[in-house]
Amino acid sequence: MTSSSSPASPLVDEPALSDEDLLDSLQRGAFEYFRSAYNPANGLVADRSSAASPCSIAAVGFALSSYPVAVERGWMTRDEAVERTLVTLQFFLNSPQGEAPDVTGYKGLYYHFLDMQTGRRVWRCELSLIDTALLIAGILTASTYFADSNQDETEIRRIADILYRRVDWCWAQNGKATLSQGWKPECGFLHYGWEGYTEASILYVLAIASPTYPIPKTSYRAWTSTYQWENLYGHDFLYAGPLFIHQFSHAWIDFRGIQDPFMREKHSDYFENSRQATYIQREYALRNPHGFRGYGENCWGLSAGDGPEPRIVKVDGQSHRLFGYAARGVPYGPDDGTIVPAATLASIVFAPEMTLAAMRHFREQYPEAVKDFRLPSGINPTLAVNGSRCWTTDAYVGLDQGAIVLMIENYRSGLIWKLMRQCPYIRAGLRSAEFRGGWL
């Protein structure tokens, strides 16, 4: 891993920090992760900032989508962005695929975690559908943005098309109505239950639009048939507990005003749904059923992220169970008092006032958690130790930083949404999934 540019630093004077300046600094702070966690030899991006972290293919997808943002914002030259993109795409094109347990991918899909140097599978991890989808989303973002006719950008588009077309989504159905979550050479398809609304909208859109291995329309219908439409805390929404579920697909797809049959039935859309989910997160924090410290109007955001080491501790005379890394959710938990500030910030497109207020609160109350304008994937004010106001994870996570870059950009300029609106595969996938209306 090398660093090819200077680390992030506050870009403006604190007292003069307007909303726009604050967002710019936070977006830049997040983007700088992709400089420091990047291997120029193969374009891979580390899953997290801790030493010896492997690559997460989803983080690569976010990185590929962030480079156009950086070009537009003047944080990176177009040449550098092209070079990074091309190196990354060439790596995936040439990396070994097959049934062997130590390759990069199989059937055009990729293993969740790869060695940063060799690009081969680590940790006996799974061939991951959702993470492959997030990678492909990044690849398609790049191929849409780099539209010039020069040799490099033409090559980006050529490879991107190959990589998308070779993903065998049909195989990943494993003969079932919906998509499997993953596969391992040691045991075949994983049989985790993957029902209900998740972040997989983009996965289904990409899989259904494939010119080579499309899954049937009925697959999307079968998935949405497991949805639960709930009224909770006075808000109607399609339930999913962790905040990231309501964000990831929205980093690429502009769901405003477009509806699939489910949302037509509910007179809503997925963007509005994420807005409601964000309000519910705040409502939950206000209720604070477990009495955790810090939770409140401007301190909310339960999602997947780091947390204090799993154990049972006594706080204020009460037994308190900690979960470590977990997908925390609202309202059913798990909840151990850990907030994911990065996920809070990624809600900016859905509830900007709430999110900005939360950011100012985090900076004021927990400055150690907003160091260099980069947000961590877990703070826990209930476990304040050694004079700090909260426990803070010592690592930054690539997915968090990527979601921040993309969501802030969508809020500021709509760049990624506009790009993906132009992407024929995204349009075709949405139409095949029976989305109608709005920009579609």
Next chain:
Amino acid sequence: MKQEQLPSNESWTDYDQIELRNIHPREWRNPQPAQIYNLVVIGGGPAGFLTALRAVKHGAKVALVERDLLGGVCFNDGCIPSKSMIRPARLYAEMRNAENFGAQVPSGMRVDFAYVMERMRRIRARVSRRVSADRLRAAGIDVFFGQGRFAGADAIEVDGKRLHFKRALVASGARPRLPKIPGIAEAGYLTNEGLFDTTECPRRLLVIGGGPLGCELAQAFCRLGSQVSIVQDDPMFLGNEERDAAQILSDAMARDGIGIHLNTDTVRVRKEGNEKIAELVSDDYKFTIAADEILVGIGSTPNVSGMNLEAVGVDYNKEDGIPTNDYLQTSNPRIYAAGDVCSEHKFPHIETAAADIVVNNALFRGRDKLSTLAIPWCTYTDPEIAHVGLYVKEARAKGIPVKTFTVMMHDVDRAITDGEDEGFVKIHVKEGTDKIIGATVAASHAGEMISEISLAMCAGIGLGALAKVNHPYPTQGQAITMAADAYLATRQSSPMRQWLQKQWMSL
């Protein structure tokens, strides 16, 4: 004040003898059969004896045939003994949690497992009076002990006697499904049929199967002192139960200290000395768990053999049991089936409903349908998980648009005061209406709370009307009113109210 310990006059064996005197008296002599019966029932479990009692009350001539013990699995190896263990288990859990309520954990607290089991036997013996052979005989039912076997289109043979019938009911129940795990038979294991004869709490217990029985007993044994692990091959507990409810249960069991192993198959069991070693596989992860005892709860197998069902044209399947139509008729319309022997409508708590349907349809030419009933059920873990009606996925599969009104128990004052604020009430209505199509409650007293929703469904009361039902304050049942209030809040005001809001209230 020191409490005097009175000598007990009755031992465990005595309780077992009392129970046996009730449910299968040794000296019992089968009566002389009547010339013909309106109804002959095979099986003396709840579905069988309740149907017999209801039929005889309506003036029918009824015979009941039981090959073993009256009361069936529910009274002898299921609901009654397990709930008798769950109560002290919850008590111990509360004592351990006393500090969180400002009380001190009693010093020297020791689980008296032997007494827990003795109490269970005493309760079982007491409850067995309700299903005693003497009571059924006194009610006017001819009770026959022995294997009932169809011996012609209108006759059942038992103990060498021939019972002629106009209608018959097969309610022969089910027995625990045996595991097909290599080595487990040699190593030895318990099912619910042998579990309640245990006299010592196993130090380490492995529970295979995460259905209601497995979850209830895993938690009970854990709270009574066992180091418990539970293995479930599915991704969640309780089969088709609501995902969030199953997750809450999983979290609660983990909090109790139970080792949770979802998505995990038991591929082999071996015995090493006094230990039983289970070999487990979760996808590509292989590991072992050592236990002193293994409890298997992986479902049930219907009791369909030995009754000569073929002779009377009653279709059946050894795995799934006897199929019935909505009127509970088998493929022979004069013969009905109810309870665990049925391949469909296999609900654990429908005996009363089934009894009414069979009596009305079989004896009074009724057309009552099981599918029209709202049948609640409950898993008695802590928190309890109760359900009635359709699940969301079932409703959506039927093309019914669903909206769920969810109230978290952490918003219910009484649940907060009682430290029982984990869980929820979810009431599913048909979108755009207040017609309740189902509900799930996950709460400390979910089994009690679900009844109000069952009543509403049964009586055709909509969710909007439930808002007008006042509960004493504070009670946990207010969660249901709160769900109804949430429904009303989503409704548009009437034109008159809108006018008043606009005109009169716009001060």
